[in-house]
Amino acid sequence: MPSMLSSVRRSLRASVVLANVSLATVLFATPAWSDPSKLEVFPAELARVAAELRDKALAESDAYDFIASLTTEVGPRPAGSVNDRRAVAWAVERLTSYGLEVRTEPVTVPHWVRGKAAGRIVAPYPQHVELVALGGSIGTPEGGIEAEVIEVEGVDALEALEPGAVEGKIVFFNRRMTRHPQGAGYGPAVQARGSGPAKASPLGAVAVIIRSAGTSSHRFGHTGGTRYADGVRKIPAAALSNADADMLERQVATGKPVRFHLELGCRNLPDEMSANVIGEIRGREKPDEIVLLAAHLDSWDLGTGAIDDGAGCAIVSEAARIIAALPQAPRRTLRVFLAANEEFGLSGARAYGELHADQLVNHTAAAESDLGVGKVSILRSRVAPDRMPWVRDLERLLSPLGISHVDTPAFGGADLRPLRPARVPFFDLPQDATLYFDYHHTADDTLDKLDPEDLRQNVAAYVTLAYLLAETETDLGRAPEPEQ
Ligand SMILES: [Zn+2]
Known part of the structure; x- marks a missing residue:
């Protein structure tokens, strides 16, 4: 049942529409x-x-x-x-x-089913973070995984790193999506979501976390599909809320080693x-x-x-x-x-x-x-x-x-x-x-x-x-x- 308030609001909107229509009729009389x-x-x-x-x-x-x-x-x-x-x-x-x-x-x-998702920064400054699994991600082992974080902006930056730089680490893709009337910021932002895990895995990464491909300041992640490549080991992947990506970015900027814990319960079913x-x-x-x-x-x-x-x-x-x-x-x-x-x-x-x-x-x-x-x-x-x-x-x-x-x-x-x-x-x-x-x-x-x-x-x-x-x-x- 719509509340009284929302039906009042709707009828107000309806009268605004009628006003607009009659204005349009005047403006476009011919x-x-x-x-x-x-x-x-x-x-x-x-x-x-x-x-x-x-x-x-x-x-x-x-x-x-x-x-x-x-x-x-x-x-x-x-x-x-x-x-x-x-x-x-x-x-x-x-x-x-x-x-x-x-x-x-x-x-x-x-x-694919999502299951639970939990993440936290373990060091240098322990903090809980909000994240969501990327669609298609595999789960982590029971109890999650913990590793050092390496931050890159996007896939290009990942591929430019020294050999061995991401071995055993969690790759943090930190490209911020820009707001645009036609959504032009989405293409560059979504690249790491789609192919980041498939690119990071052969380099030895144990998981991927991305800054959400979205412009929300609310404290939740934006999901979306990721594509593993054939013949490449699958690694878990999740998207951080923008606020928590900011937090992680600040901790990385201290120059101290940052450790992260990730637990995902996702499963791929028939x-x-x-x-x-x-x-x-x-x-x-x-x-x-x-x-x-x-x-x-x-x-x-x-x-x-x-x-x-x-x-x-x-x-x-x-x-x-x-x-x-x-x-x-x-x-x-x-x-x-x-x-x-x-x-x-x-x-x-x-x-x-x-x-x-x-x-x-x-x-x-x-x-x-x-x-x-x-x-x-x-x-x-x-x-x-x-x-x-x-x-x-x-x-x-x-x-x-x-x-x-x-x-x-x-x-x-x-x-x-x-x-x-x-x-x-x-x-x-x-x-x-x-x-x-x-x-x-x-x-x-x-x-x-x-x-x-x-x-x-x-x-x-x-x-x-x-x-x-x-x-x-x-x-x-x-x-x-x-x-x-
Ligand atoms: Zn759609």
Whole structure:
């Protein structure tokens, strides 16, 4: 039951939204799309319906209820867990109720369980620290391990050390993630999480601890998958809270030997079955041509996966629900793809690529939502240069939402990776990620972090994009070759 206060807060937010809508109506009394001289390729009717759907989503979409239900009735849904399977059943029921044709496609997923995690600095100044195991880490022997700490910034610095420098030690990767609206700090910060243990082990390290790849100042670690290399001895790996990484950094800076104790109870269990969930609106003229909207249904286990990626699932599903309610289906098939196990090895994306290998060339466009639920302010595209007039018209339809096109090519998201070789045109509507990495992969990834107004703005942007892609008569062709 929502508290009295939260329902008051919600109705206050609702009136703010209404005020915004009426302000927008005044500001955009003559929207760009209604002036035929401003549209380069869109027929007026296509633009009119897209604008109607956009404004309807902004006023009344209900993606918030999707996330509330998923996080309350299922909760965290790491790959291979009982909740992972419950999430699939939940999504099938939900998408069916949205008027989509729904099916599941089986995916084999790894099954890793976290167990307990404890860490402390033993010397020179004994202190308890907060940390979490990295996804996939092996456990320590019962009673934990204790060793001297060697600090490096990142993998490059590790590889530049003298031979023997890390023998028998715990490597502390201490690169700080910088805050950025598009999450640009994540790439450099996440490198040590992904490959640090695999790089440190052959050098003789006994364990790895990293500064969390996240911007939170809360005293908890950010988890995330690590990848051991084939044939390399596996060593335990954990992420320290930023505050405790600061503490460890200060103790190392004293120049005195720093000893650390780590105990992890993680285990890798046999693989399990999960599924990709597919919900479709079958195209009325070109059912074999597919516009794909992706997000991932799995989450890490520490929070409830409200933001990563309950929000993305809700945004793309709600966009499809609004389109499914139109009197007639769009020209092409609109397919919602809720991927299994994105977080711990992209199992769902790989399975999709294998199962649909023959149809990838029939995917006319794709977009993924997996960067939380901040407001969208930019549009990125990956289309042939001669299709840019189409993209500029799209931008005109999105501009009342405060969205403008930027020249950086669309990335497409991790679950769209199998579509890259087929050169499927990609569109990104990335969320503002300034705060996203405070919550990402932590116990704080919960429903209360979402702003329902921002969520409606997201749905409005995605429904506009999805409808135009599925309904347009323009052939968007193939995207330029992906750069390596
Ligand atoms: Zn995600």
